[in-house]
Amino acid sequence: MKAMVIGAGFAGLAAALRLCKAGLQVTVIEQLDQPGGKAIGWEGVPTGPTVLTLPEIPRQILGAFGQDLLGLKPVSPLTRYAWPDGRVFAPELELGATLAQLSTQEARDYRRLLHQARTMYEGARDTFIFGPPPTVARLMQYGLREGVRAHPLQSLSALVKSGPYLTPFFLRFATYLGANPYRAPAVLHNIAWVELGLGVFHLPGGMRALAQQLYELARAQGVEFLFGQKVRRMQRLPGRVGAIETEGGWHSADLYVSAADRHFTLEWLGLPRPSYALGVSGFAVLMKLSEAMPLGHYIYFSADYRAEWNQIAAGRWPQDPTLYLHTDGDTAFLLVNAPSLPSDSGGHPSSPSESQAYAQHLLRKLERLHPLPIAAWRALSPEDYSRTAYRGALYGRAPHGLLGALRPGWAVAGLRNLAQVGGTVHPGGGVPLSMRSGWKGAEWLLGRGGVI
Numbered sequence: 001m002k003a004m005v006i007g008a009g010f011a012g013l014a015a016a017l018r019l020c021k022a023g024l025q026v027t028v029i030e031q032l033d034q035p036g037g038k039a040i041g042w043e044g045v046p047t048g049p050t051v052l053t054l055p056e057i058p059r060q061i062l063g064a065f066g067q068d069l070l071g072l073k074p075v076s077p078l079t080r081y082a083w084p085d086g087r088v089f090a091p092e093l094e095l096g097a098t099l100a101q102l103s104t105q106e107a108r109d110y111r112r113l114l115h116q117a118r119t120m121y122e123g124a125r126d127t128f129i130f131g132p133p134p135t136v137a138r139l140m141q142y143g144l145r146e147g148v149r150a151h152p153l154q155s156l157s158a159l160v161k162s163g164p165y166l167t168p169f170f171l172r173f174a175t176y177l178g179a180n181p182y183r184a185p186a187v188l189h190n191i192a193w194v195e196l197g198l199g200v201f202h203l204p205g206g207m208r209a210l211a212q213q214l215y216e217l218a219r220a221q222g223v224e225f226l227f228g229q230k231v232r233r234m235q236r237l238p239g240r241v242g243a244i245e246t247e248g249g250w251h252s253a254d255l256y257v258s259a260a261d262r263h264f265t266l267e268w269l270g271l272p273r274p275s276y277a278l279g280v281s282g283f284a285v286l287m288k289l290s291e292a293m294p295l296g297h298y299i300y301f302s303a304d305y306r307a308e309w310n311q312i313a314a315g316r317w318p319q320d321p322t323l324y325l326h327t328d329g330d331t332a333f334l335l336v337n338a339p340s341l342p343s344d345s346g347g348h349p350s351s352p353s354e355s356q357a358y359a360q361h362l363l364r365k366l367e368r369l370h371p372l373p374i375a376a377w378r379a380l381s382p383e384d385y386s387r388t389a390y391r392g393a394l395y396g397r398a399p400h401g402l403l404g405a406l407r408p409g410w411a412v413a414g415l416r417n418l419a420q421v422g423g424t425v426h427p428g429g430g431v432p433l434s435m436r437s438g439w440k441g442a443e444w445l446l447g448r449g450g451v452i
């Protein structure tokens with residue numbers, strides 16, 4: 001049997017490996033000229049993901065082929081946070097070292113909120129992360145089992161209220177799923193446990209190296225890659241997909257996996273777009289340095305985190321944004337949250353000259369807070385991210401409201417030989433969960449196709 005996978009990001013690479021493991025002849029079609037998707041990199045500088053969590057997920061996938069993550073190391077401190085008044089907080093995996101940096105009241109709040117994040121994560125993981133897309137019955141079981149511990153009717157901002165420093169600190173984790181933290185449901189607090197309780201890890205060469213390892217493994221397993229081929233359309237026959245059209249012609253197979261943004265897949269199939277609101281985008285400055293810097297993750301909070309999110313909600317780039325900085329040897333990556341694009345044709349405020357001006361504004365702020373020997377830089381705006389993410393919304397659907405954290409499933413419009421996987425569907429965004437989506441979504445398709 002033949003299978004075609006669209007997209008050579010983490011989800012597409014994981015899906016290709018799973019299909020290959022089942023004995024299928026697999027071809028991956030990718031519009032870019034290299035694998036990695038959002039992690040493709042610019043001359044060694046990261047373009048997207050830098051914080052590696054849940055390494056057991058890539059390890060399980062690599063382990064199915066006798067490989068492991070090479071040079072995996074825990075990061076310490078997890079991240080170094082700073083506020084405009086000079087306060088610094090650098091949490092560690094070791095709780096004692098973390099609490100020692102806090103006042104008595106803060107330490108009490110931190111313990112309580114960390115415990116709550118853990119309870120939520122452990123309660124939610126089987127339903128929302130490690131299981132298949134939840135059915136209504138499984139959601140009800142989850143609701144009955146977890147009850148008030150899941151804080152179903154509370155907002156994240158009410159749950160984590162704990163003073164001027166810890167409130168923004170705990171709110172920010174919801175941005176890892178594309179949320180505006182002030183509109184996120186309390187259940188997204190579980191993400192804090194993933195980083196603070198389970199740890200942050202680093203691989204030599206960063207996430208790009210992980211994508212390269214998966215790509216080389218897939219090649220060695222016989223997966224064929226067609227780079228520089230942009231999918232335009234999928235032929236929809238009754239109950240199944242007939243073929244994929246790229247600029248190079250038509251391609252057909254028995255099974256299809258789309259590991260591109262869910263909106264793109266629906267468009268290729270001529271199906272209506274979903275009505276849900278989109279999550280946030282990002283604006284990044286990629287930097288090559290003239291001297292090596294130590295490995296580190298840094299957050300420089302804005303003076304008013306709520307005002308920053310009000311500006312983003314109003315569709316504006318924040319004037320005083322919270323900076324995320326990652327340094328690793330002679331590369332640095334600066335990222336701020338930004339609104340996704342208002343329409344398909346882009347539009348304000350993403351014009352190239354405005355992007356350059358905004359990048360320079362960010363670099364001036366960085367110069368004051370964390371001077372770096374910058375040899376060359378380039379900006380990536382929401383418009384640039386819209387190549388891999390519909391309207392630049394990095395995680396698809398906004399995880400807001402009561403059921404907002406639920407991701408769309410793997411099935412598309414009853415087409416039985418197609419699975420939709422990746423960061424915009426179950427179990428959600430981020431590198432490990434996108435890989436999990438690719439692997440398990442492909443497995444689900446194999447089961448549906450009667451292969452396993």
Ligand SMILES: Cc1cc2nc3c(=O)[nH]c(=O)nc-3n(C[C@H](O)[C@H](O)[C@H](O)COP(=O)(O)OP(=O)(O)OC[C@H]3O[C@@H](n4cnc5c(N)ncnc54)[C@H](O)[C@@H]3O)c2cc1C
Pocket residue numbers: 006007008009010011012029030031032036037038039047048049050051052053229230231232259260261264282284335385387388389394421422423424428429430431432434
């Ligand atoms: C700025 C930024 C920071 C992030 N930080 C982190 C982080 O620190 N930690 C973390 O875990 N995650 C992070 N993420 C999220 C993470 O990068 C994504 O969730 C993950 O990479 C998604 O993988 P994917 O394979 O689902 O999608 P993608 O990487 O988007 O892959 C989809 C692929 O499909 C291809 N494609 C799309 N359209 C077509 C077409 N028409 N024809 C052919 N191919 C097509 C694309 O080119 C792309 O290669 C970040 C993302 C961004 C952008």
